[in-house]
Amino acid sequence: MNPRAKLLSLGTLMPVIDQALEARFEVLREGPAGDLDAVIAAHGGEIRAIVTRGQRRTDAALIGRLPKLELIANFGVGYDTVEVEAAAAQGVVVTNTPDVLNDEMGDFTVGLLLATVRQLPLAERHLRGGHWQKGAFPLGPSLRGRRIGIAGMGRIGRVIAHRLSGFDLPISYHARNRVPNIDFAYHPDLVGLARAVDVLIVVLPGGETTRHAVNAEVLAALGADGVLINVARGSVVDEEALIAALRDGTILAAGLDVFAAEPHVPDELGAMDNVVLVPHIGTATHHTRGLMADLLIRNVMLWFDGAGPVTPVAETPVVRRG
Numbered sequence: 001m002n003p004r005a006k007l008l009s010l011g012t013l014m015p016v017i018d019q020a021l022e023a024r025f026e027v028l029r030e031g032p033a034g035d036l037d038a039v040i041a042a043h044g045g046e047i048r049a050i051v052t053r054g055q056r057r058t059d060a061a062l063i064g065r066l067p068k069l070e071l072i073a074n075f076g077v078g079y080d081t082v083e084v085e086a087a088a089a090q091g092v093v094v095t096n097t098p099d100v101l102n103d104e105m106g107d108f109t110v111g112l113l114l115a116t117v118r119q120l121p122l123a124e125r126h127l128r129g130g131h132w133q134k135g136a137f138p139l140g141p142s143l144r145g146r147r148i149g150i151a152g153m154g155r156i157g158r159v160i161a162h163r164l165s166g167f168d169l170p171i172s173y174h175a176r177n178r179v180p181n182i183d184f185a186y187h188p189d190l191v192g193l194a195r196a197v198d199v200l201i202v203v204l205p206g207g208e209t210t211r212h213a214v215n216a217e218v219l220a221a222l223g224a225d226g227v228l229i230n231v232a233r234g235s236v237v238d239e240e241a242l243i244a245a246l247r248d249g250t251i252l253a254a255g256l257d258v259f260a261a262e263p264h265v266p267d268e269l270g271a272m273d274n275v276v277l278v279p280h281i282g283t284a285t286h287h288t289r290g291l292m293a294d295l296l297i298r299n300v301m302l303w304f305d306g307a308g309p310v311t312p313v314a315e316t317p318v319v320r321r322g
């Protein structure tokens with residue numbers, strides 16, 4: 001019997017993924033302190049796939065130490081922690097888990113928007129803290145009359161826009177290019193979009209090209225009644241500038257699922273009442289994480305069956321194997 005192919009599993013994956021992979025592969029893992037050197041020294045020449053959920057970077061240095069690497073399977077649609085250029089240069093295919101999470105992200109984003117604008121967590125704290133008996137929760141902001149802006153009109157952005165179309169509010173968007181076959185107003189630059197709306201929903205992909213795309217200028221353009229919702233990546237927003245904008249009233253409020261240095265969340269944000277903070281849970285349901293797990297497993301299995309991956313990313317060409 002042929003020895004099992006060696007696969008490197010980075011970070012904590014769902015048990016269903018671990019079980020499926022262990023049934024077919026020799027699964028190697030980082031040391032207890034996240035130390036990879038020992039495992040690479042022992043097996044680096046034979047590792048043929050990496051599976052990761054992006055808790056640590058799969059960078060050029062790591063990829064370069066694995067000469068037999070063929071596949072990097074990323075758990076998540078965003079693969080900003082995988083250095084795709086280095087993978088492509090070495091002929092390694094990268095896969096992600098697109099589409100199966102679009103509806104969940106649409107639902108979640110609407111929820112976070114409403115929670116932020118209608119101050120639901122603050123109202124709940126008011127009730128649980130026993131303050132209702134002493135006085136009604138004060139009147140607060142509304143979604144009524146607002147103009148919605150969506151930064152990023154990819155698959156998730158389009159689902160969010162579709163969901164919000166039922167809210168009878170004008171929707172406009174910014175993306176690198178105008179998206180065909182949609183009716184929403186297009187803004188070629190983000191500052192222009194921020195100036196035109198009162199709610200800015202960020203669904204841009206992460207990575208260097210979008211780093212701090214939402215900066216002090218964008219926040220100033222969003223304005224004193226403005227609400228920022230970030231369900232994309234913490235890196236897309238200049239967190240320091242956001243903290244300053246929330247503190248000095250440059251914008252009204254923010255709802256954040258993602259942060260610059262997760263799981264660290266700046267104390268300043270935690271101390272503010274005009275922010276809703278949740279721990280990167282956009283896709284965190286049994287239903288959707290199950291679909292993401294299935295897709296990741298299928299990508300790995302089909303690759304090693306010689307049938308090619310299901311969802312390779314655009315940057316890495318699929319080399320059909322003989």
Ligand code: 8YV
Pocket residue numbers: 053054075076077078079101280282283
């Ligand atoms: C997950 C995500 O939280 O799909 C993504 O890009 O950010 C989320 O679905 C993450 O990938 C799993 O840790």
